[in-house]
Amino acid sequence: MFKKEMFKNKNASQNLMEYSILYHTIIPFILSALAVVLITIVAERYGTKTGGVIGTLPSTIVIAFLFIALDKGTEFASESVAVVPVEMGINLVFLLLFTLLASRKILVALAGSLLGWTALTIVIFYSNLTSIVVSLALFALCFVVTFILLDKGKKITSQTSTEVHYTPLKLLSRSLIAGTVIAIAVSFSNVGVILSGIFSVFPAIFLSTMLISMREHGPQFAGAMAKGMIYGSPSVVSYAVAIYFLYPLAGILVGTIVSFLIGVVVTLVLFLLRKKIS
Template identity: 35%
Template sequence: MEDLFYFKLFLAFTVGSTMVTLATVAAERLGSRIGGLIGGIPSAVAISLFFIGYTETPQLASEATSTIPLTMGLNGLFLVIYVGLARWGAWIAMAGALFFWVALAFLVILLNFNNFLFSLLFFILSLAGSYLILEKGYHLPSTEKILMPYTPLQILSRAFFSGSIISGAVYLSRVGGPIWGGIMAPFPTIYISTLIIMAKSKGVEFSRRITKPLLVSGMVNVVVYSTAVRYFYVLFGLALGTVLALGISAASTYGIYWFLKKRMS
């Protein structure tokens, strides 16, 4: 039985890294409209929750969503701190933002927090507050079409990082329970890799400017998907629940794409 679990863990890593690679390449190669839609799908969280449900039970995967909105709220604050510290360089900004994220995530685990409604409220306040700080406080200009020509090494590094986080979320759900999995699944993997790549290729100031579209598309889509999973996994099971949640997420992704396009036109 334990061997089967580790096989599923390896499968989670393989599928997760492959899907993130495909999404990254598609977002780069298929143009702004299709690429933007694909890039907005919460692939890492979707795969994490699916494999938590596959290795454990759909009920446990549903329970793991309790902390996901709160963790996504922390991700919004992660971006705000990065922007605030970026004047001292990208690496200092990233280190400071990560330290803040890990400290608060650890506090959530210590408190054994699992209140979904409070988690959702925190997310809404964090999303609104973070957006206002980036827009009004730091006066970040809107960025139009973002061309991200990844090198093969960057794509592989991003895939490995994402696959590790996904398999880590599945493993922690087994040994630590759903709260650990719910904290690990939305770890800001894509934010970190995107900001580092942009800071190195286009400069720190440009990496600050892309935090607004990252904030809106990344945070909202993940919470919409995880909320759908919370109810659909219990009502419809793992397979159908995943399909229905992806459909809800696709509609959300499309709406956010047009919102961002209008805001940046």
């Protein structure tokens, strides 16, 4: 009898470990790799405005909060998502800093933008922000300021298509960069109410997209890519706000589906309006 219990416990532990590896590593790696490859290819073929809008369609945040809700419940997920809009605003500051430092070495741009992101994130963490309204207001402020600084201050203009010869090695390297960064970030996305919200929108896709853009096309293209992703960021925020209200009311399945559809609608609106920005 004791041996049977030991065997059952061993199987349960093994299943839990397999589930954890699937959630924390494999799914985020595959999704993020596909997302970044899609963003960069779309931007290279159709311009940075289109790439930025398509690239900010809710993707990893959907998986992160789906598993957070399954693991900790809808109330925990709803509380965690309150910090997402302001953290998304900090991600826009990350893009701004990367662009401002992009004329220097890529390591300087990376270090400076990550230091800025870390400093602002620490402030948010210790503020214990729980109001979705305040969070949204701070996102709106970051959105307006970062976009204007790039558009009017730095006079970053959107880039049109650029010729790129795609090889399996090039696509593989893009996938590995994106997948590795995001798999690490998602590993920390289930460790407390505020931290779960913060790490669910860690700027991993932004980071890997900027690194690839800088490495392959230079600072001008990277800046245009940043501007495009800033413009497209409301789609992720709309998804976050939707699950904040819908998870407790409608449950995980309906809440996720309806919230994603809302994110898609916002993305379509931004896509249709993209020609109005320079």
